[in-house]
Amino acid sequence: MELLNTGAYLVNGIDIIPDTEEGRAELKARTGAVPCPADAAKETIAYGILKDHNVSGNMENLQIKFDKLTSHDITFVGIIQTARASGLEKFPVPYVLTNCHNSLCAVGGTINEDDHMFGLTCAKKYGGVYVPPHQAVIHQFAREMLAGGGKMILGSDSHTRYGALGTMAMGEGGPELVKQLLSKTYDIAMPGVIAIYMTGAPQPGVGPQDIALAIIGAVFANGYVKNKVMEFVGPGVSSLSADYRIGVDVMTTETTCLSSIWRTDEKISKFYQIHGRSADYKELNPGAVAYYDGVVKVELDKIKPMIAMPFHPSNVYTIEELKANLDDILSDVEKKAAISLDGKVPFTLKNKVHDGKLLVDQGIIAGCAGGGFENICDAADILKGHSIGDDAFTLSVYPASTPIYMELARNGKLADLLETGAIVKTAFCGPCFGAGDTPANNAFSIRHSTRNFPNREGSKIQNGQISSVALMDARSIAATAANKGFLTAADEFTGTYTKPAYHFDKKIYENRVFDSKGVADPSVEIQFGPNIKDWPAMPQLAENLILKVVSEIHDPVTTTDELIPSGETSSFRSNPLGLAEFTLSRKDPAYVGRAKEVQVAEKAIQEGNCPAEALPELKPVFAAIHTQYPDIDKTNVGVGSTIFAVKPGDGSAREQAASCQKVLGGWANIANEYATKRYRSNLINWGMLPFLIPERDLPFTNGDYIFVPEIRKAVEEKADVIKAYVVKDGALVPFEMTLGALTDDEREIIRKGCLINYYRG
Incomplete structure (x- = not known):
């Protein structure tokens, strides 16, 4: 992993030439000219998409109108309530309301289901799409049914990232979606664009989470990509399947970038074909000479299985490094914990070390990052013929959508997983934010999910309860589960990955998803519950x-x-x-x-x-x-x-x-x-x-x-x-x-x- 300290030109999508005196001389010798950075920046994929969606007439100060919007059930109620209070009459663009966060309806009686019924009736009244609980997590449904080449999607979840499919997507707070619902714009200065330049191909056992964590570890603390667009280019992109790219892309949120976009090719075209949406594919590539504000060089073949230790996705090590330096790294985690937890509860992972090996308590493969088809199939291959054991260690797997779940059932991977003692559950985001599979006090969980912030997994420091999460790829989680909880990297697996083909069945969505096709029905009465409240009056700014x-x-x-x-x-x-x-x-x-x-x-x-x-x-x-x-x-x-x-x-x-x-x-x-x-x-x-x-x-x-x-x-x-x-x-x-x-x-x-x-x- 290398970060350039200058801007750079990308020539023909292949060669990076730094914006230095020497580099400009090389560029001139090769192409006969050195375009100014401002002009060459217009050749990035990001610039073209932003230009197509900007209505300000000024590319320095953008006013963006998005093609589609998406929210889930702990954001859409507040968004629609705010929009209603501001004059909403109809959804002006397709707006998808998924139900993947409050799906369990297990806390507070019927409170959560009231939110769902609010969403369904609003989708009918204002002309939206409603995805019932357990059908799909918000981002998987968007990948399968919403994304399109050259399009832009705004979502009220921070992991709204569909760049691998050629869609520039952004996750923002609800008020930004309210503006779109009121036919207003998303106003930002033209962001910088950073090239994520990939070469080589991943080693066996290295999954998308490993690549993502390596990138996050390199760019988070120094703010290298903060509020910028990450544009994935270079020959290494072609070595990655669509599912693999999606798994890397969703984690770009943890770098604090604004958005992401990838060059697209026949593998992405095939993704759209599989999902019955061939017309939504668009080939995207940077121009012959494109300028980037910075470059992150990623040598895919040199990345090893990674782990992000508590309490941030950027606290990364190779699993090999962690195992070789357990005491030192666990001591460092304790120091970080003292800061993150304000010393309110004692925290250590050293009691998880047994005979020099780290024993974890729980494994989770879930959600928009981990619940993809290829992740789960590879995990099933590693686990096949093994048992997770009859002790404290547990393994839960959450496919990201019902179509994925159905395909796992049809190809036998579901049975392979269940036979090991793993539990396979329906599409649900809960483990990612503490509403499902909350670990026991002092437990240590390894997860292919998006975040491992303090207490995010559900522990309550105010009650003296603490547990912690490390992020890992599904493959290494499976290798650890096969080793009955002792931390194990997937590159130790010497078996075969079967790589079954994926067949998307849209019948479940046709049978269960309400789609107004953009037609509003003002006669529909919105169904409220006793816990759905209006915003209180708020005063204007005083002198x-x-x-x-x-x-x-x-x-x-x-x-x-x-x-x-x-x-x-x-x-x-x-x-x-x-x-x-x-x-x-x-x-x-x-x-x-x-x-x-x-x-x-x-x-x-x-x-x-x-x-x-x-x-x-x-x-x-x-x-x-x-x-x-x-x-x-x-x-x-x-x-x-x-x-x-x-x-x-x-x-x-x-x-x-x-x-x-x-x-x-x-x-x-x-x-x-x-x-x-x-x-x-x-x-x-x-x-x-x-x-x-x-x-x-x-x-x-x-x-x-x-x-x-x-x-x-x-x-x-x-x-x-x-x-x-x-x-x-x-x-x-x-x-x-x-x-x-x-x-x-x-x-x-x-x-x-x-x-x-x-x-x-």
Whole structure:
């Protein structure tokens, strides 16, 4: 793996020539010319697709309209509710509502099924597609039925990635889908494009997760591809099957890139043929001389079976390296755990070492990353004739769609897996986010899924319970299962991979999926449940702000799972106030109480009353403010809470990481950097100020009040620097923040208080 420290030209899709003096001389000798980078950048696949979908007329500042939208059942209720409140009458583009996150309906009685019935009736009323529970995970259905060459899809799940099929797809928070439902646009500056240049072919036993983890390990920490498009090119791409490419592609989300796209060929054409959609294939290749902002060189033949140790997909090692250096690496994991878990519970994996070998407790092959046909067939070949044993180790396999499940039943792989003691379940995303196969306390799980963030698998640190996950490829998980839980790399398997052909049967979808064919039926009544609630009223941005810091987080990265937990909150995703009770519950359990204490002041203002009477601790704050700003009173000030985090927002696209803070009275985040565009966009769309502060000693601490004068004016007038004060000992101590780049629409959304207010006018 090599990362170039310059931009580079790709010539005829084969040769990388760095953008250096020497490289430009070579390019001129070979082609007779050296195009300027700006012109050659137009020859990337990404540029062509973005141009085709941009309606701004300006390729520097894009306004994108997507071809299709997709959501699952812990996001579509909030999205549709927001769109309804903003004037939705009909889905203007195909919108697919899948049910793969709240599928079990096992928590909270019928709450989850109420969400499903809401989705079905909305698909009928507004002209959408409804995929019932257990039929397919969101991304597999999109691959099988939605993707198309040169198309763009927007999804409300962060792993919306269909680049291997020639579709540029992006995962964003719900408000960005609301904009599309209201026939508005997705507004971004033209992103950089990074070439992922592949050569060679993978060794036997090396699967797509191994390639993906190797790439993530190389680019995450240094931000090499952050908010950029990863374009997969080079001769090595041809060595990979469609399923294999899909398995690598879905994990690009963990690099923090914006999107991905791959060159396509006859293997992708065959994928579309198999799925009865030959017309949706389009051959995609970069132009004769294309320019990239950076290059990641991936030598596929040199990558070995990998493992991402807790608690991040970028914490990668080869399995060989881990086994050879168990004590040192496990000690390093303990150090990282002390930071991630704030020392709240003891954590070690050293007790999993038996006779020098690492014994794991659970294996999972699941979801949009692991549940593919080839992954499961290869795993079945490795396991055939073995037993997973009768001790603590368990193995669960979740095919990504019912058509895959049906084919496994027909070709015998299902029987091979069941015979070993493995359990094969229906399509469900639960293991990925803590709603299924939650490990026992202190257990260690290996998973071919997408993430291994702290507590994401379902443990509850606030209750003293902790378990952990390492990410691995399905093949090495199967080799470990065949070895009854002792960590084993798939390259130790010396048997034969049968590589059965895949036959897609669309009958199950024809029989069960509701497809309106884009025809809305306004007469349909939406079916609500008692847990489906409207968004509470949200105030507009005041002329001046008083913010109380109610949480201070100094982890290097804060994930959306830590901002709002995943699995345990699934039943409340359609209830804004109910869900908000879980905000930061794993990271800072006192947050909700602190935020609510401050919120009473803003509620008093909205009722025309004095905020300091409702919250007496504000009296000395106002006294200090009045020493320099005597005109500040209830008529021109807002009062709310804020949090500080070093780098918040890694991980899921879930908008609730921001909206939960908002409904509890949050007015801002303060950060050194935002981990992803999607989290920052979520803050903005919920009317929250995405403040930035330089990396240095903070001028404030948890519990301090911050006064931000003339903030509304600063937003409107595009101020480069935001002047603020910390209220300390009766005085105002000045400091400065910035807001980063904001579009005119984003400024107006913040000014109005949230996207709903913005569209209501």
